[in-house]
Amino acid sequence: MDYDMIDFVDLEDLDVLETSRQFHRRRLRVNPFEMSDEDFRYKYRFTKRFGEKIVDLLREDLTHDPRGCPLSPELQVVCALRNWARHEIQDDTADLHGVSQPVVSTTCKRVAEILSRMSRRFIRMPATVNEQAETIRKFRNIANFPTVIGAIDCTHIRVKKVNADGGQLYINRKGFSSINVQVVCDADLKIMDIVTRWRGSVHDSRIFRECRLKQRFEAGAFSGILLGDSGYPCTPYLFTPILNPASPQEERYNRCHIRTRNTVERCFGLWKQRFRCLLRGMFGDVETAKKTIVACAVLHNIAIDMREDVFPGEDSFEQPSSREPIAQSYIPNSVRGNIRRRQFIEMHF
Known part of the structure; x- marks a missing residue:
């Protein structure tokens, strides 16, 4: 050379x-x-x-x-x-x-x-009687659906492929690795409760079944109810839509339920519009991703309190729910839940 x-x-x-x-x-x-x-x-x-x-x-x-x-x-x-x-x-x-x-x-x-x-300072369910009454009032103004204290749903946040043992459990039904994040929001689209510890393959109903919020509802900590989609079982404190409405009352109930529960879909849209990392996925490790998701929820709530407008000139990322219909047999309603929902419909619709 x-x-x-x-x-x-x-x-x-x-x-x-x-x-x-x-x-x-x-x-x-x-x-x-x-x-x-x-x-x-x-x-x-x-x-x-x-x-x-x-x-x-x-x-x-x-x-x-x-x-x-x-x-x-x-x-x-x-x-x-x-x-x-x-x-x-x-x-x-x-x-x-x-x-x-x-x-x-x-x-x-x-x-x-x-x-x-510091998330507990900014992400919390209404605790006092006055706070719960104000939350219920705001939800009722949407579609005249009474006694609603929160709308609940889950959204998948993409993470990079997990190669460790059990990494396949992060792959969701759509085929990519994710964290299944449960959120409860209020009528102002603020996040009142968030769970970020579950892998993408876990079903929404299991996340709620094993979360602390469910225990608080069963202990009578709240005077209102949650609204969820058909991915959850109907219980005395979580109402779902009627899959096959058979009367005008049930149809009115479904219409009001959909309009009121839609707040959580709008919350996801606004949240992901503010923070594109939630829409497009996280680059770092899973534990850092979980903390980042909670951090973005805190910032989202602060932005709402400050009446911070979404950055103009951006495409809206709000997306309608694309949840596939879930067979009722996989998530059976409780007898008490069906009875309570029937009484509620007869009283208010």
Whole structure:
């Protein structure tokens, strides 16, 4: 081999190149909250006011990280927001903010963990009598369906293929790996309860059967009922549609049930429109994905409280339910549930 034909790079030149890259990254690392409101919203799909609210909420935890972090709380929050809201690959987020991809990855995990730890402050069922009465009133304004305290359903959040033992259990009926996330929402589309621990192959009815919320309903913690689709059994505290209505009363019940329960479908649409990572899937490991889903639920509720509009000019991701009809024999209604629903229809419809 003719070594004279090969151009060798001087090690000093490599050191100069690396120093230049580090300087370039530091030079790019500016405070994003110094840009205009319009530019901020274009880059992060949320208003600057919302971003400042999240920074204030997380500042203490982000500042006192025992492991240390090269980024300010402001940069950590906007990196996570951009990565989740735009579902942007982390290399692009890193280049925009003058950091490396591993720093963005670590930052997103840290922000997700902190938000998921404080989720009980923002994701909760109405506890007091007044809160429950107000929730029931708002649901009744939709289609005059009385005593509804929440609409329940599940949605599949795609995750990358799980290669560990039991990874096949994450594959859902549509053929891709996912986490089956159970959500209960109110009439304002806020998430009041969320369960993210179940694999994609698990049926919706089992998730509810084994969740703590069911135990609370059975213990009489709530004065209202839940509305669910035919994927759930009818119980005294969870009403489902009548599969074969045989009277005008039952038809009216079904119409009002569908319009009222549709709030959870709209909640999924709005939630996934704000955070495209929920629509297109998670890149990281499953445990990080679960925390990120909860973190996005917390941010979704804060956005609703702040009356944060969805970023304009985007295609709507709200999708009608594509659930396949489920044979009633697989999810039998309880006798008490059928009796309670029949009495309810006779009284109100």
